Amino acid sequence: MTAIEVTQLSALIIFAANALLVAGLIALKTVHRSRARRHHRRKTQYMALISRHVTYANCTDPITNRMASDPAFLDALIDVRNAVVGPEVETLSGIVDRHGVIALQEARLRSQFPLGRRLRAAVALAELGDESAAATLMDHLADREPEVRIQAARGLGRMKWTPAIDAIVARFPVETPWVRARFADTLLGFGAAATWPLIAYIRVNHHFEREGPVAAIRTLAALGDDQAAQPLIEVLRNATDVEVRIATIEALGLLGSLRSAPALRNQARSADWRVRAKAMTAIGDIGDAGSVDIIASGLNDANWWVRRNAAAALTRVKGGVDRLCAALGGDDQYAAHAAAEALTEAGEVGAARQRLDDGRPLERDRVLVERLIGVGA
C-alpha cells in the first residue's frame, strides 16, 4: 500500500466515523427528548392511578405487573410515597407488595451492573422505606459502590430500623469521609436511639482510631442528647489523640451542659493552641459565667485563634461584654483587636448606638461607639 493510499484510507475512515458520530448524536438527542416526554406523560398517568388507589380502597382501575416494572411507575410511587402520611402509607405499601415492586428492585440492586440501574434501585428502596426491604438494605451497607451504601443506610433510617444503628456505626472506621458524613446524617434521623451505640463505639475505639470516633462524636453533638455529656466528659479525660479531644470539646459545647464546665476549663489551659481555642468557644457555647476569668485570660493568649475565640465566647457569657470593653482600652493591642472584632460581630456596637439614640445608654456604650465607629464615621 502506498503512502497516498494510506492517507486516502485514513481520511475515508475518519469521515465515516464522523458520519456515524453525527448520526449517533442526532439519534441520541431525539431518543432522549422523546423518552423524557413519554416518561413524564406516563408518570403523570401513574400518579393519578396510584392516587385513586390510595384514596379509594375499592378502586378497580387495574395496575398490571408490567406497569410495576416501568421506571415511570416507580418514580410516581416515590412521589406519592413522599406526599402521603398515616393510613395512606399502609395502602401504598399494599400496592407495592402486591405488584412485587420491592422484590424487583432488590433483584436489580443485587445484580452486578449496570451502575445506573443499581443506583436507581437503591434510591427507590430508600425512598419507599418499606420494611420488607430492610434485610437487603442491611446487606448493602457494605456494598462496593459508596452511593449504594449511602442509600441503603438512608432507607434503613427512613424506616427507623434500629438494628441498623450498630451496623452503620460499625462502618465508620472503614468509610470514606463523604459516606461517613451521609451515615452521620442517617443516624441523626434515628434520634436518641443512636446515642448509646455511638457512645459505646467511641469508648471502645477512641484509643485506636481517629476518623471513626471523631465522626461519631460530631454525630453525638448534632443529636443533642444530654445523656451524652457525661460519657463525653470521660472520653475527654482519657483521650490521647488531639483530634478526638478537639471534637469532644466541640461536642460538649454544643450539648450545652454546665456539667462539662470544669473539664472544659482544664482544656482551656492545654499546651496545644487548637485545644485552647476550641475550649474557649465551647465554654462560650455553654454560657458558663463562672469561667469568665479564664476566657478573659484567653484574650492575651499568644495565638490569634485563641484570642479570637475567647473574645467571641465572652460575648455569649454573662459579664463578658464588660471584659471586652475593658480590653478595648487596655495595653494589649492584640487583645483590643480581638475584642473589637467580637463586639462588632455580636452586634454590640449597633445596640450601643441604638441605646445612645434612645437616651438610655449603659455606662460602657459611649466608649464602645467612639472606639469602634469613630474611625469610620
Next chain:
Amino acid sequence: MIHQVLEWTGYVILVYFILMQGYMTFLGARSAAALRRTHHLGRYGRITEMLSSRTTPPVSIVIPAYNEAAGIVDAVRSMSLVRYPRFEIVVTNDGSTDDTLALLIEAFGLERVTIPYRPDIDTAPIKGIYRGRGAVDITLIDKASGGRADALNAGLNAARYPYALCTDADVILDPECLMRAMQRVVEDRERTVAVGGNIRPLNGSRLELGHLIDASVPKGLVARMQVLEYIRTFLASRPAWSEMNALPLVSGAFGVWKRSAVIAVGGFTNGHLGEDMDLTMRLHRHHMDNRIPYRIVYEPSAVIWTEVPDTLRVLRRQRIRWHRGLMTAVKDFMPMTFNPRYGLVGTVTWAAMVLFEYLAPIVELAGWLIIPVALAVGALNIASFGWLVLIALGMGLMNSLVALLLDESYGYFNSPSDTSRLLVMAMIENLGMRQITVVWRMRALFGGGAVRSWGDMERRGVASLGARP
C-alpha cells in the same frame, strides 16, 4: 536542499499532528469514562442532604469587582440565592471609579466597621471594611486599585471560612453548583485543595431574576464557536486531567480553593494575566516539592454561566490576554515540564499544555506557511496535500462531535435548532475561525495587542444579560 528541508518540516508537523490527536483521543476516552460515573451519581445521588448536614463545611464566596456598578447588586443578590447551608459573600471593590461601592452599601445596608484585617497575603492598602446585618452575610472590602489577583487576595484575607469560592461579578451560578463542588471537598477534606467547575457560555439563553430559565445556543457565529470550545474544554479534557490528579487549570470564574493552601503558596500572583493557571500550578508544585498529599479536582456538574465575547474585537483581546497568561506560566513552570519529579502533571498535562497549546500556533502557522513555498518550488504533491487537509478537518470535527456526545448527558441544548446550530458550527469552525485564533495567538507571542488586567468584557450586569438576543 530546499526539498529536503520542506520534506522534513512536513514530517515534523505530521508527527506533531498525530501526537496531538492521539493525546486528544486519550483525553476524550478517559473523560467519557469519568463522566459516565459522575453522570449516574449526579442523577441518583442525594446531594441535597448536604443542606441539612452539620458536616458540610462553610464557604466564603469571594467576588472581585472593578467598575461593576451596572450589575454588582444583582450579582450579589443572585449569588445569595445559591443553595448551600452556610456561606458568606465577600465583595472586594478594587478601587472602582464608578458607583460600585455606594450601590453595594445602599442595597445591603452595609456599615463601616473597624475590625482587624489579617493580611495573610500582601495586597494594596485597604480603605475600609463594611459589614451587613441583613439576611445576606456580606462583607465589603474597599481597597486601592491593584488588579483582579490583588482583589481576590484581599477577599481571601477577609474570608472567615476555610474554603473560598473565587468567582466573577458577571456570572450566573447554577443553584446547586456550590453543593456539587463542595461534595468533592467533603469526599476528602484533608487532601482536596481546589475544585474547578464547569463554565458554560450564557449568550443566547433566557434569564429571569438572575436565574437561568432556558439554555440555548446563540445565533451569532462568534459566541456559538465559543459554546463548542467550552464544551470541548470542560467535558472532553478536564474530567480526564482531574481523574489523573493532574489538572493544570482551575478556571478563575469558578474555583473553590482551600484558603490555607492558597495562603501557603502566597495567593494569586499580582499582575499575572493567567492568575488562575498560575495558582493551580503553584499548588501542584508546592505540594509535590514538600511531599504533601493533595488533590485538585474538577466537578463537571458544578455549572456556572458566563457571558462570552460576541464580537471578534473583544474575542481577539481576550485570546491575546489568555495566551499571554499561558506564555508567562510556561516560562514560570518550565522546570516542571517533562520533569518526572512532578508526576503526571509534569510529564503529561503540563508538557501537553506547552506542546499543544503554547507551541500550537507556531506549528500551525508554519504548516500554513510552507504550503505556498512548497507549491512554488514544486515540492507539493497536491493530491496528498488535499487528503491531509481533509484528515485534519475530519479530526477537528471528530473532537467536537465527541465533546457534543459527552455533553448529551447534561440535557442542555436539546431542541432541534440548537442541535443543528452546534453541528453546523462543528463543521465550519475549522474553516477560518480556528485560523483567526492562531493569528491572534501569534500576535500574543510577538507582543502585539493591548491587554487589561480586569478582562475584556463590557460590563452590562447579570440582570440585563437575558434580555439580549
